[in-house]
Amino acid sequence: MARKQITINRKQQGVLTLRTILLVFTGSLLVTLLVAVFITSFGYFRGYVSDQLAGHARDGATAIGLSLSNAIDGRDPVASASLIDAVFDSGRYLSISYLNHQNEQIAGRAITLSDVGVPSWFRSLAALPLPVAEAEVVRGWSRLGTVQVISHPGRAYQDLWRITIGLTTSTAVLGGIGLFALFVLLRRTLSPLHALETQAQALGQRDFRKRVAIKSTREINRVTDAMNQMADDLGQLFEGQARLIQHLRRVNNEDSVTGLASRRAFDQRLKVEVESEEKAALGVLMLIQLADFSDYNQAYGRNEADRLLLRVASVIADFVTFHAGAFAGRRTGAEFALFLPGVIPADAGVWCRQLVTELDGVYADLASPMDTAVHAGLAKTREGRGARDLMAAADEALRNAQGRAESGCHLADPEKDGHHNLETWRVIISQAIHQQNLSLWLQPMVNEGRLMPVYHQVFSRIESVEGTLKAGTFVPMAERFGLIADLDRLLVQRVLERLAEFPDQPLAISLGNASVASEAFRLDLLAQLQQADSLGHNLWVGISEQTIHHHRTAVGLLVRALGRLGVPVLVDRFGVGGVPFSYLRNLRFQGVRIDNSFIHDIDTHEDNRFYLDSVVAIAHSRGVKVFATGVETAAEYSVLCTLGIDGAMGYHLGRPFAADNQQTGD
Template sequence: MVQIANRQRQYGVLSLRALLLLFTGSLLVLILLAIFSVTFNTFRDYVSSQHLEHAQDAATATGVALSKAVDASDIVAASSLIDAVFDSGSYLSVKFVGHEGIMLAGRSMPLRTQVAPGWFVQAAKLPKPEGTAQVVRGWAQLGTVQVVSNLGRAYDDLWRITVGLLAAVVVIGGVGMLALWFLLRRLLQPLKALEKQARALSRRDFRERVQVRSTRELNQVTEAMNQMADDLGQLFAGQGKLIQHLRKVNNEDAVTGLASRSAFDQRLKVEVESEEKSAPGVLMLLQLSSFGDYNQSHGREEGDRVLKQVGKIINSFVGKHGGAFAGRRTGAEFAVYLPGASAVDVKVWCEALVETLDGLYSDIAAPIETFVHAGLAIASKEADARDLLAAADSALRTAQQREESCCWIKDAGGNGYHTMETWRDIINDAIRDKHLSLWLQPMVQGPEQELRYYQVFSRICTPEGVLKAGAFVPMAERLGLIADIDRVLVASVLERLECHPNENLAISLGSASVADEMFREDLLAQLSSAGALNRRLWVGISETTLHHHRAQASQLIRALVKLNVPVLVDRFGVGGVPFNYLRNLPLSALRIDNSFVHDLDSHEDNRFWLESVIGIARSRGVKVFATGVERSEEYSVLCKLGIDGAMGYHLGRPFAAEEKSTGE
């Protein structure tokens, strides 16, 4: 609000062009008015002197005529002479006045003008042009002749010259002002471009350049600004590459591009042990047999080539199962975790994956006899990540005892969770009957834990109980039903925003939803009709979705921003999207994946990476949120790093939206 007020005050100040135009224009007008005033007064004085001389000449001539040619004592003859002089029309009055001040003969008429208006006559007020001459006979003085020149024509001439001068002032002034406006517009054009560039820099967009040329001084400024934009662009690009490099070093296997062992174990721990995400799920361990022999006989480079191809196949497998993630543990051993899946379904998927890997490996390694073995373990609420890994490793050792490529599942009878078809029925029923309840978890900031917004989770109500999003969302992704789930979610959230004007809510969209053109159109139509509610709704798109559906996600983000909907990148850090790509999108925030927050107080690498992300994001005006805060030590570190918001069971547990409505 303070920034908006300051900007409004700045906009209220005169622009430089307006100020220069006002000053220079006023100076031009003053000069023209001064010229007009001098010209007018000069002509006025000239006209006055001419008429004064004219009156004096007429008085002298009349006096001489009365003195010599006419008997001045003869009043009739004197009157005839005066009438002859007056009838010329050049005089207002011609009088012959005796010694006693008595007019002996004379004529007069009022002042009349042909074109000059009366107000102009009053304003100009020429001095009275009166001439006098003595009438004598011998040594005797008979009287005085008084002649007043007719100023009617003088006022008409003065009016005409005044109108001409004013017209010249207006035309010259108007042309001068117009020329000045165009000149200032041309000269100051780089300032508009510089303002646009400065605003782009404030948004951390360093692509804007000033191409307009003007005066030497302004050209030097624009060149300096362009150079600064280039330098800042390179600086931030370097920082983005640094973040990407740190993420790869800490979280990616250098050969396969899958998650490193430590990163996989960290994420698995969060998935299995986090209360919101815990169970169900299946862990799969895969190993290529005789890989040491192949590596020794063909060399390390050939061995790495095999691992890269295996990594591509596993990565493709993960991409087909929403929420799944994979990593390379050691040598030729790989791990895949599939949340929300049943053992029956995963065993079928695992057998198909083992068959694909076996075909690749056996062809490359021939004539060496090779196998691909897999061990499966079922996640449970009672077992932690270490127990799950131990169970999967035990199942892998059992599979390796068989002289063929195969997969073995540990305690398959203990998994009574839903199959794919059962999940399809549950999710379809929830969509049809709208049995989707909203649960809210607070996103808070600072030691005082000030509320930023509520993250919305969806849960399905079934006769067996309430199913968490961590359980059914991955299955909805696999079954192609996540778009319908998100439609119901968006409608429910907008309805709640309308009923609770003081709330800010955040939702996360599924990957398949973002990729679905029809869903995107439906979402934008819903939000277009929502009006002002959009400003209170955060929309999250996972980094993995941005990685796999860049064009669709970018299109949706820009469309949402046009509707004033703030967009954040969810689960940032695990999707593998370059940071420099994200800077070209109008994002409002990043939400760090909880695998980077778990045990943050004792994980130096994650802490350094997170500190770098916060610094660069903040310099670009992007907020950084964190999820999965389950201990006070983790939140303390986040506060020291300057996080913009955090959520987790330590800061606030999810609760049914109806509970808050009842409490209010």
């Protein structure tokens, strides 16, 4: 798309705008008209002063001829010379000559034409004619000679110069006023065209919010109304598609009664969290069940039972909101499941008891006078324990809790706690930040039609006395301790250093929730990217969909600022945040990265495949790329390629490797 736009721009170089063409054409007509009027007027006044000059010469010649014929004896050279001197000195003449029949001068006066009070170039341009006026000198019946008179053109040149100055000034003033008025008129008339161009560009970028409100001529107004209507129609179409995708996500992944994740969706996400090499981390699975729910259902009916489940789900959803990365789902009947990443069993036990107490109060209020109880079982993750084993351990703990009549919680195998306590975790993370002990691991995002990866996803590692700790292990703890912003600053610094060494290998990072919400971090991030200059163009910044949901204003500020720097931004963990897809209408993301839980077994999951197909279609219609993560089998990758995915990542396509081990030629 960018290459096509560059080609179009190159073709348009040197092409005049419509306003320029109209201004040049109409302005040329106006200037031509004024110049024609000037030339005509100048020629008229030049002819007028020339006639005046010739008339003056004739009058002078006639007066001298009559005087020499009657008042003075023209045969007397001395008297004739005196008369000519007197006339020459009193008039404006260039020369006066009295010639006999042999064309010999009897008397005369003449001066040269030098300074006449006008520029020499103007005198050359005007070139007034100097006609010679003649008159006969006679005495009685005898012809004595001829008087020849040439008038001095100085006054004529001066008059013509003043007239020319006036004509030039008036022509320039009228022309300037006319051209300015024409410019203003064209600018006002054609102003909607620029707005239409901006709107068309916005539509090309899938932004349907632009409207043209400027009014002009009837024809242009019709075009603007049609464009506005088209933008409205496209916007409504996008909203309809967004609602459809949101509906599909809910149908495929949400429980219809409670709005929590369905059993299948929860199990898929739990498998990703627990078994994925990069995400596998400490955490606690919590199973909660309302005792004697079947009796409540029979006593109060299905509607009231659904109402109770909805109230319970609301309490659980509020609990999840206050624990970063946590998610919940409904298993079956009145059994609910929660997973708390980055939590040690001691804290999980305290929170579980608080949650059970609150749920017991809700259950008791609605079920009164029935006896009620709420039980919970907890199981912690540990190395070698997959999602199925973790679920079995939590289920066994739940059965132990149900062995007591009253509400309560039970933790599976509490004696096998191999995780650090909270203070140890705080020390490990703080020391890593202080000592800048953070290494980078890269995993390729592969596109079937490209030889090189689209980018490499960056995963961070911390070296501790117990070995290498993965991001999935320490990031939830860093979020909890408020240290994630410092970790992300260090991560961005290391990534920019890596880009400086390998500028042709784009990288992608994921920012923590608290980092995006922090104004100080956002300012530091923008300062780092501004200092890095063009290196930022090869850095994809990932923001999770849950962060968008909880920090919409902060995300909007960051996305717009990164857009101004030319840094591409993508939505991370797309599909699990529960956010309406319409946020893509207001924020300019360059890509979305589908969460692993939608990719797992997509070759056999018709609903997820249809959902992903719809996401790809609407994302591509807005120029947004779609990436997939967690591809572990050839069958999954084959389906993704069929759906037109822009890139995929997973163990089937390439495992993470230490960035320090990559050579320049790789």
